[in-house]
Amino acid sequence: MNQQLKILVTGSSGMVGGALVRVLKKHSCVVLTPTHSQLDLRDQGAVNRYFDEQRPDYVYHLAAIVGGIHANNTYPAKFIYDNTMMHSNVIQAAYAHGVKKLLFPGSACTYPKLAAQPMHESSFLDGKVEPTNIAYAAAKINGIVMCQAYRREHGFNAIVPMPTNAYGVGDNFNPNASHVIPALMKRFHEAKLNNSAEEVLWGSGTPLREFIYVDDLADAFIFLMEHYNSENIINVGTMQEISIAMLAQEIAQVVGYKGKLSLDTSKPDGAPRKCLDSAALFAMGWQPKVSLQDGLQRMYQHHFSEAAVAVA
Ligand code: GFB
Numbered sequence: 463m464n465q466q467l468k469i470l471v472t473g474s475s476g477m478v479g480g481a482l483v484r485v486l487k488k489h490s491c492v493v494l495t496p497t498h499s500q501l502d503l504r505d506q507g508a509v510n511r512y513f514d515e516q517r518p519d520y521v522y523h524l525a526a527i528v529g530g531i532h533a534n535n536t537y538p539a540k541f542i543y544d545n546t547m548m549h550s551n552v553i554q555a556a557y558a559h560g561v562k563k564l565l566f567p568g569s570a571c572t573y574p575k576l577a578a579q580p581m582h583e584s585s586f587l588d589g590k591v592e593p594t595n596i597a598y599a600a601a602k603i604n605g606i607v608m609c610q611a612y613r614r615e616h617g618f619n620a621i622v623p624m625p626t627n628a629y630g631v632g633d634n635f636n637p638n639a640s641h642v643i644p645a646l647m648k649r650f651h652e653a654k655l656n657n658s659a660e661e662v663l664w665g666s667g668t669p670l671r672e673f674i675y676v677d678d679l680a681d682a683f684i685f686l687m688e689h690y691n692s693e694n695i696i697n698v699g700t701m702q703e704i705s706i707a708m709l710a711q712e713i714a715q716v717v718g719y720k721g722k723l724s725l726d727t728s729k730p731d732g733a734p735r736k737c738l739d740s741a742a743l744f745a746m747g748w749q750p751k752v753s754l755q756d757g758l759q760r761m762y763q764h765h766f767s768e769a770a771v772a773v774a
Contacts, residue, residue: 466492467491467492467519467520468492468494468516468517468518468519468520469486469491469492469493469494469518469519469521470494470516470518470520470521471483471493471494471495471524472496472503472521472523472524472525472552473523473524473525473526474496474497475495475497475498476524476526476528476632477628477630477631477632477633477676478524478567478625478680479524479525480631481630481631481632481676481677481679482522482524482680482683482684484680485677485680485681486684494516494518498525503525503548504543504544504547504551505551506547506551506554506555509551509552509555510551510558513555513556513558513559513561514559517559518556518559518561519561519562520562520563520564520565521552521556521561521563521564521565522564522687523552523553523556523564523565523566523567525548525552526545526548526549526567527540527541527545527598528634529541529634529639529640530639530640530641530642530645531594531595531664531730531732532638532639533638534595534597535594535595535730536638538596538597539597541595541601542597542601545598545601545602546604546605549566549601549605549608550605550608552564553566553605553608553609553612553620556618556620557616557618557620561618562619563619563620563621563687563691564609564618564619564620564621565621565622565623565686566605566606566609566620566622567622567623567624567625567683568602568603568605568622568624568695569624569625570624570625570626570627570672570697570699570736571591571592571598571599571733572586572591572599572602572603572606572624573585573591573624573736574588574589574590575589575590575591575593575733575734576734577589579735579737580701580738580739581697581736581737581738581739582739583624583694583695583696583697583739586606586624586695587603592732592733594730605622606695608620609621609622610622610693614693619691621686621687621690621691621696622695622696623686623690623695623696623697623698623743624695624697624698624738625679625682625698625699626673626674626697626699626700626736627671627672627674627736628673628674628675628676628679629641629673629674629675629676629757629758629761630676630757630760630761631676631760631761631764631765632676633765635647635648637649642664642709643673643709643713643758644761646663646709646710647716647717647758647761647762647765647766649661650713650714650717650719651717651719651762651766653719653721654719654720659721660721660722660723660724661721661722661723661724662723662724662725663706663707663710663723663725663726664725664726664729665706665725665726665729665730666706666725666727666731667705667706667707667725668705668706668707668731668734669705669731669732669733669734669736670703670704670705670706670734670735670736670737671703671704671705671706671709671736671737672699672700672702672703672704672736672738673700673702673704673709674698674699674750675750675752675754675756675757675760677752678750678751679698681748681751682698682743682748682750685746685748686698686743686748689746690746696742696743697739697740697742698738698740698743699737699738699740699750700740700750701738701739701740701741703735703737704754709754710723712754712755712758713758716755716758716759716762717762
């Protein structure tokens, strides 16, 4: 990427945006990273003024209200309103200001709950989504279709990678909002410190999930920004799946928690299985580099090692 290019990354304080900015800053380009207090992306006038002043060449629209199964279920209005407003304003402003290309991530949860596994891109809009995250999925579907519509009507180069569940350094550890990996890592760490004999997992432990380490996801986004130009959505995953019960054991091992694991089946399972078919991306020459075990180790070291805790 050459020196003059201006790249706008919305959501740079989030896990994925943060990882992307760390990589982009190694390139010689200007990276724009407005914070929420500097630019409220839900405000159309403010977004237009920002694009008037900054004139970015490329946009990664990564700002989003995200959360685990509990947050999705509890705050559906916030998930649908904030996300729809943010991407509508950013996509329209990017098109209207002559941005060369925009990347908008969809989500694995926009695929039908009972889609054939692994989920191929052709499953999109082919059935009902998982009800616990319907508001988030509806917002993402709106953004995906908007990218496709702007390409068809205006020739605007907007691309949509469909990431699987991401985790890693910079994740959200708030128990009311977190996804399964940060939630269990924090609980098991505290259980280890408190010598707790038993920790509880939500649900049946049987759902299957695929996880991508955040640095791999950022790497895939940059790869697609450089090499992909199509209205077709494209999956970004690892094609490795694991049950929640097995995942809990892996996390317990990384943390060093040796107590018992039990199940709270009154909590929702969500989708029974969510693995993406990422063959199209792999055929382009991209592959993930970080194994689940390595990613969990990196994340635990960063957030919970003695040195990390001393700094916090
Ligand atoms: O990561 P998670 O919250 O989201 O839950 P989804 C994954 C699985 O882990 C579910 C189980 O079956 C949970 O019941 N689980 C077990 C736990 N223990 C825990 C725990 O302590 N905390 C959490 N959070 N889960 C998300 C969507 O679905 O997928 C988002 O809610 C987003 O919208 C994301 O799309 C990619 O994988 O079920």
